[in-house]
Amino acid sequence: MNNTTSPLNRVITKASLVVEEGEDYQEIQIPYIEINCGDGPSLLLLAGCHGDEFEGPVVAQRIAEWLPNTQLCGKTRIVPVVNLPALSARSRNSPVDGLNLNRSYPGSAVGTVSQRIAHAISTKLLPEADMVIDLHSFGPTMGFVPAATIHRGDDAELYVRTVELAKAMRLPATVVWDEPDVVGMLDTLAENQGKVFVCAEIGGGSVTLTNIRIGVDGVRNALISLGMVEGTAEDPPYSCGEPGQLFEVLAPDYLTATKGGIFEPRCSLLDDVEVGDVLGILHPLIAWSEKSLPVRASTRGKVISVTSRLVVESKDTICLLAHASGE
Amino acid sequence: MNNTTSPLNRVITKASLVVEEGEDYQEIQIPYIEINCGDGPSLLLLAGCHGDEFEGPVVAQRIAEWLPNTQLCGKTRIVPVVNLPALSARSRNSPVDGLNLNRSYPGSAVGTVSQRIAHAISTKLLPEADMVIDLHSFGPTMGFVPAATIHRGDDAELYVRTVELAKAMRLPATVVWDEPDVVGMLDTLAENQGKVFVCAEIGGGSVTLTNIRIGVDGVRNALISLGMVEGTAEDPPYSCGEPGQLFEVLAPDYLTATKGGIFEPRCSLLDDVEVGDVLGILHPLIAWSEKSLPVRASTRGKVISVTSRLVVESKDTICLLAHASGE
Numbered sequence: 001m002n003n004t005t006s007p008l009n010r011v012i013t014k015a016s017l018v019v020e021e022g023e024d025y026q027e028i029q030i031p032y033i034e035i036n037c038g039d040g041p042s043l044l045l046l047a048g049c050h051g052d053e054f055e056g057p058v059v060a061q062r063i064a065e066w067l068p069n070t071q072l073c074g075k076t077r078i079v080p081v082v083n084l085p086a087l088s089a090r091s092r093n094s095p096v097d098g099l100n101l102n103r104s105y106p107g108s109a110v111g112t113v114s115q116r117i118a119h120a121i122s123t124k125l126l127p128e129a130d131m132v133i134d135l136h137s138f139g140p141t142m143g144f145v146p147a148a149t150i151h152r153g154d155d156a157e158l159y160v161r162t163v164e165l166a167k168a169m170r171l172p173a174t175v176v177w178d179e180p181d182v183v184g185m186l187d188t189l190a191e192n193q194g195k196v197f198v199c200a201e202i203g204g205g206s207v208t209l210t211n212i213r214i215g216v217d218g219v220r221n222a223l224i225s226l227g228m229v230e231g232t233a234e235d236p237p238y239s240c241g242e243p244g245q246l247f248e249v250l251a252p253d254y255l256t257a258t259k260g261g262i263f264e265p266r267c268s269l270l271d272d273v274e275v276g277d278v279l280g281i282l283h284p285l286i287a288w289s290e291k292s293l294p295v296r297a298s299t300r301g302k303v304i305s306v307t308s309r310l311v312v313e314s315k316d317t318i319c320l321l322a323h324a325s326g327e
Numbered sequence: 328m329n330n331t332t333s334p335l336n337r338v339i340t341k342a343s344l345v346v347e348e349g350e351d352y353q354e355i356q357i358p359y360i361e362i363n364c365g366d367g368p369s370l371l372l373l374a375g376c377h378g379d380e381f382e383g384p385v386v387a388q389r390i391a392e393w394l395p396n397t398q399l400c401g402k403t404r405i406v407p408v409v410n411l412p413a414l415s416a417r418s419r420n421s422p423v424d425g426l427n428l429n430r431s432y433p434g435s436a437v438g439t440v441s442q443r444i445a446h447a448i449s450t451k452l453l454p455e456a457d458m459v460i461d462l463h464s465f466g467p468t469m470g471f472v473p474a475a476t477i478h479r480g481d482d483a484e485l486y487v488r489t490v491e492l493a494k495a496m497r498l499p500a501t502v503v504w505d506e507p508d509v510v511g512m513l514d515t516l517a518e519n520q521g522k523v524f525v526c527a528e529i530g531g532g533s534v535t536l537t538n539i540r541i542g543v544d545g546v547r548n549a550l551i552s553l554g555m556v557e558g559t560a561e562d563p564p565y566s567c568g569e570p571g572q573l574f575e576v577l578a579p580d581y582l583t584a585t586k587g588g589i590f591e592p593r594c595s596l597l598d599d600v601e602v603g604d605v606l607g608i609l610h611p612l613i614a615w616s617e618k619s620l621p622v623r624a625s626t627r628g629k630v631i632s633v634t635s636r637l638v639v640e641s642k643d644t645i646c647l648l649a650h651a652s653g654e
Contacts, residue, residue, distance in 0.1 A: 014615055031614040054637035058591045061610055061619075080614045081589075088612060090638050140467050140635070143533050206470050206532030206635040209595045262408075264385045268536045283388055285415060287358040287407045288341055292388075308467070308533040310381035311417050 011036040012068045017079070019120045025085065025096050025113040030120070032079040033064050040074025041226050044129035045219065046121075047079065049101050049136060049186075051086030051094075055202040056135030059215035066220075070229045077125060085113060092139060103184035122189060131165060131196035133222060134186060135215065138204025142317070144305045145269050146214045146236065147173040148244070149199045151182065153191045166198045167244035168225030169218035172236050172270070173304060175201075175322055178250045198222075205308035210237060238270075247322035252299055255319040257312040261285050263295070265306050267319070273297045279319050285311070297321065338363040339395045344406070346447045352412065352423050352440040357447070359406040360391050367401025368553050371456035372546065373448075374406065376428050376463060376513075378413030378421075382529040383462030386542035393547075397556045404452060412440060419466060430511035449516060458492060458523035460546060461513060464538075465531025465632060469644070472596050472631045473541045473563065474500040475571070476526045478509065480518045493525045494571035495552030496545035499563050499597070500631060502528075502649055505577045525549075532635035537564060565597075574649035579626055582646040584639040588612050590622070592633050594646070600624045606646050612638070624648065 013036070016029035045063060047056030060080040067076060081087050082101065089095040097112035104111075107118025126132070138144035148166035152159055166174045182188045190197040200218055203211035214236040221233040235243050257263065262283040273279065277297045284290040301321030312318055340363070343356035372390060374383030387407040394403060408414050409428065416422040424439035431438075434445025453459070465471035475493035479486055493501045509515045517524040527545055530538035541563040548560040562570050584590065591608040600606065604624045611617040628648030639645055 029613075031616070033615075051638075054589070057589050058610075058637060061589070061591065061614065064614070081612065084612065087638055090636065140533075143535070205534075206467075207592070207637050208470070208635075209592050212592070262381070262384050262388070264388065265534070265536050265539070283385075285408065285411065286356075287388065287391070288360075289358070308535075309417065310385060310534050311378075311414055 009038060010068070010071060017120050017124055019116050020109070022113060022116055028084055028117070030079060030082060030084065032077050033068070034075065034077045035068055035071045036075045037071050037073045041228060042075045042128055042130045043226070043228070044125055044132045045076060045078045045135070046082050046132065047135040048081035048087050049083050049134065050092045050139065051083060051088070051090050052092050052139045053137040054207050055137045055212055055215055057081050057087065058212055059135055059202060059219065062216045063219050067229070072229060074226070074228050076228070077129070079125070082121065083117060102186055105184050105186045105189045121186070126190060126193070129195060132186070132190050132198070133219060134197070134199045135202060136199055137202045138305060140205065141307065141309050142204045142305045143269055143308045144201055144204030145173050146171045146203045146211050146218070146238070147175045147201050147304065148218065149175040149177055149201050150197070151179065151187060151191060152176050155194065158191065158194060158196065162196045162198065163246065165196050165222055165225065167246065168222050168233070169198070169200065170221045170233050170235055170243040171200065171214060171218045172238045172243060173322065174244050174246045175304065176246065176248045176325060178248065180251070204305065214238065246325040247302065247304070248325040249304070249320060249322050253301060253321040254317050255279065255295060255298070255321070257282060257314055257316045257318050258293070260313045263307060263310050263312045263318050267303050267306060269303055269306060271303045273303060273321065274300050279303070295319070299323070336365060337395070337398060344447050344451055346443050347436070349440060349443055355411055355444070357406060357409060357411065359404050360395070361402065361404045362395050362398045363402045364398050364400045368555060369402045369455055369457045370553070370555070371452055371459045372403060372405045372462070373409050373459065374462040375408035375414050376410050376461065377419045377466065378410060378415070378417050379419050379466045380464040381534050382464045382539055382542055384408050384414065385539055386462055386529060386546065389543045390546050394556070399556060401553070401555050403555070404456070406452070409448065410444060429513055432511050432513045432516045448513070453517060456522060459513070459517050459525070460549060461524070461526045462529060462542065463526055464529045467532065468634060468636050469531045469632050470596055470635045471528055471531030472500050473498045473530045473538050473565070474502045474528050474631065475545065476502040476504055476528050477524070478506065478514060478518060479503050482521065485518065485521060485523065489523045489525065490573065492523050492549055492552065494573065495549050495560070496525070496527065497548045497560055497562055497570040498527065498541060498545045499565045499570060500649065501571050501573045502631065503573065503575045503652060505575065507578070531632065541565065573652040574629065574631070575652040576631070576647060576649050580628060580648040581644050582606065582622060582625070582648070584609060584641055584643045584645050585620070587640045590634060590637050590639045590645050594630050594633060596630055596633060598630045600630060600648065601627050606630070622646070626650070
């Protein structure tokens with residue numbers, strides 16, 4: 001532990017969250033930095049949950065360099081890499097127990113390594129936070145428009161505050177997921193405890209410098225809106241409508257491959273499409289062995305994600321649409 | 328086999344190259360289309376050599392749809408997927424024998440499946456071609472500027488013709504590799520037989536619609552320059568200098584990670600950099616456990632490739648520079 005008190009009564013602590021050794025894996029020390037300026041909001045900034053989403057740890061590292069000199073009130077804790085086993089293996093799920101960390105909450109002190117990491121975060125970092133920003137991306141297989149994503153829970157007042165923080169990030173889109181599979185998510189755990197929870201999806205497909213800048217600006221914009229730092233919000237260098245605009249993604253907006261083959265995209269991120277528009281062509285892997293099929297939009301919307309792998313299997317998601325929301 | 332004669336004495340044949348069964352894998356039929364208009368150049372267009380480079384098969388499929396109605400002279404053969412086992416597994420090397428098909432030439436009729444594929448292409452498709460365009464990309468781990476890439480062999484006259492075809496594609500860059508490891512490449516085999524060989528690297532990292540269009544236009548531009556189709560060459564929708572401009576990549580231009588960690592890019596594709604410029608920061612995987620290191624350009628040049636994985640191991644290539652060449 002290493003404390004520094006700055007002129008503004010800013011107490012900066014670099015420490016580690018200890019995840020105890022279990023049968024499957026050694027003790028893990030998860031480094032974090034705490035910047036404590038006393039009264040004000042308490043924000044937990046997490047990254048590196050899924051090991052194939054590289055943008056978050058870079059963004060968190062950038063914020064961790066800058067915030068110790070700029071935070072004015074409240075408390076932040078920044079964890080650049082939550083899931084070291086997965087990130088080391090560059091895999092979404094843990095190579096140790098095969099689990100998705102973000103389906104392992106609240107976890108268990110005596111479970112497998114992902115469950116132990118989840119338990120440590122749930123019990124030692126989450127309780128003190130009023131709000132959480134969790135930095136994700138769509139990983140290497142899907143291009144994705146950088147977006148602040150949220151759930152619409154049962155608590156209307158919490159939803160209003162959540163939308164407010166999400167939009168304040170001014171990412172190219174704010175997306176409300178209609179997600180069926182939310183059991184075991186940190187999002188769900190935090191929301192059920194009445195905390196504001198925003199999952200930032202900082203792009204996907206290739207990691208680009210532009211998306212990383214959008215992610216850094218997004219967190220900074222959130223901190224400005226919370227009054228925790230001074231400054232003016234930056235708009236993303238992205239051809240979008242009003243930054244932060246609210247979209248909904250519903251179950252029919254996931255376009256999946258009806259069979260395996262080569263997907264030829266005929267759309268780009270942020271395209272506006274109408275029902276029936278051709279978004280791509282599904283070719284057989286063995287050329288001309290079957291007819292190539294057009295993949296058409298079944299709803300009107302904006303393209304927020306397109307597969308970047310092109311060789312797809314039946315039921316793989318190939319395209320994701322979003323709709324402007326009335327909030 | 329399925330022949331059609333069009334009004335222009337265009338004979339269109341869809342056929343398959345048979346790779347015989349071996350101990351390790353069943354017989355493979357590799358579909359190709361031949362468009363034969365009699366006298367003129369003979370071009371072989373290949374794609375799908377490495378199974379994690381998805382752009383080529385899509386570009387080849389697009390050309391195979393369009394060319395039967397537009398070719399005016401000469402002969403083309405188009406093979407959208409050369410290496411079906413690798414593409415099915417989405418892996419660079421074959422999942423069957425672990426071999427890189429483009430290090431397996433000239434191959435063997437009695438070898439493993441990659442060697443048998445190489446042998447079938449070397450003996451049945453290559454002999455009739457005057458020139459080869461092989462569609463590759465940098466795959467999902469490295470962003471890359473779409474480029475026509477060539478080698479500078481010993482035959483000066485062949486090199487001049489190769490540069491001519493490569494530049495005629497008008498991709499954002501034409502790159503001369505100083506590649507140490509060329510044994511077993513189809514490139515080398517074809518060059519040694521006096522054939523013009525251009526390897527088009529149609530981007531890398533995420534597959535984008537823009538790069539696919541650049542690839543399709545590049546092949547079309549090449550066919551126009553050969554007089555095989557009518558039309559006007561299209562410039563790529565890319566912020567580059569003169570399209571097709573010649574660059575060299577030498578051994579010192581490969582910047583590699585000096586240790587494992589998180590690479591934070593501070594440069595983008597096509598940036599011009601000077602010696603000493605910071606191209607990125609190498610952070611330890613365990614935050615603050617070691618000092619973060621700047622990665623600096625050791626030569627002056629243009630960034631043509633940046634890793635898109637960010638979590639790197641020691642000796643991984645993280646950045647590739649190119650230099651304007653005097654030809």
